Amino acid sequence: MEISVSILNSEDKKKIIKELNNSTINYYHLDIMDGNFVSQKALSLEEISEIIPISNKELDVHLMVSNPTKYIEYLGKIKLVTYITIHLEIDKEILNLIKKIKSYHKKVGISIKPNTDINLLKPYLKYIDLILVMTVEPGLGGQAFLENSPSRLHQIKQLITGYDIQLEVDGGINNQTIKLVQEADIAVVGSYITTSDNPIMQISKLSA
Numbered sequence: 001m002e003i004s005v006s007i008l009n010s011e012d013k014k015k016i017i018k019e020l021n022n023s024t025i026n027y028y029h030l031d032i033m034d035g036n037f038v039s040q041k042a043l044s045l046e047e048i049s050e051i052i053p054i055s056n057k058e059l060d061v062h063l064m065v066s067n068p069t070k071y072i073e074y075l076g077k078i079k080l081v082t083y084i085t086i087h088l089e090i091d092k093e094i095l096n097l098i099k100k101i102k103s104y105h106k107k108v109g110i111s112i113k114p115n116t117d118i119n120l121l122k123p124y125l126k127y128i129d130l131i132l133v134m135t136v137e138p139g140l141g142g143q144a145f146l147e148n149s150p151s152r153l154h155q156i157k158q159l160i161t162g163y164d165i166q167l168e169v170d171g172g173i174n175n176q177t178i179k180l181v182q183e184a185d186i187a188v189v190g191s192y193i194t195t196s197d198n199p200i201m202q203i204s205k206l207s208a
C-alpha cells in the first residue's frame with residue numbers, strides 16, 4: 001500500500017515536507033478547501049506555489065471546492081502533480097471537469113463523502129484513475145475513523161472490478177485503522193504523522 005501524507009494539520013508545512021522528503025512515503029496529499037464546499041479554508045494557490053520548490057515527492061491533490069476549474073488550470077501545469085481529485089457531490093458537470101484534468105495529462109480522481117451512494121460513481125468509472133473514499137466527513141483534519149468504512153471500501157472494490165482504478169482512503173488513518181483498509185491501494189495519513197515528534201518513526205509503524 002502506498003502512503004500519501006496530508007499536511008493539512010501540520011503547523012509548519014515547509015518543515016514537515018523537508019523532513020519527509022527523505023522518507024519512504026509516496027506522495028504529499030494536498031487538501032485544498034474553498035470555505036464553500038466545506039466550511040474550512042486551506043491551502044491557497046499561493047501556499048502551494050511555496051511548497052512545490054521544496055518537495056521531491058509526487059503530489060496527490062484533493063479539491064474540496066465548489067468550482068474546481070481555476071485550480072485545475074493551475075495544478076495542471078505543475079509537473080509534480082500526479083492526481084487531481086474532485087468531489088462527486090459538487091453541482092457541476094463532472095465529465096467536463098474530468099476531460100479538463102485529462103487535457104493536462106494528469107490522473108483523475110473522484111472523491112465521495114461517507115454518506116454518498118456509491119452507485120453514483122458508475123457513469124464515470126471508465127474515465128477515472130482513482131476513487132478517494134472519505135473515511136471521515138471532509139473538511140477537518142484529526143477526525144476519528146468511521147466504523148462502517150471497511151465495509152464501504154469493500155463494496156466500492158467490488159463495484160470497480162474490471163476497471164483500472166486505484167482506491168484511496170482518507171480520514172482517521174493511523175497504525176491501527178490502516179489494518180482495516182487493506183483493500184485500498186493508497187492510504188492518506190495526516191495527523192498521525194505530521195503532529196508527531198517523530199514522523200519518520202510513525203511512518204515505519206504503518207507497515208508494522
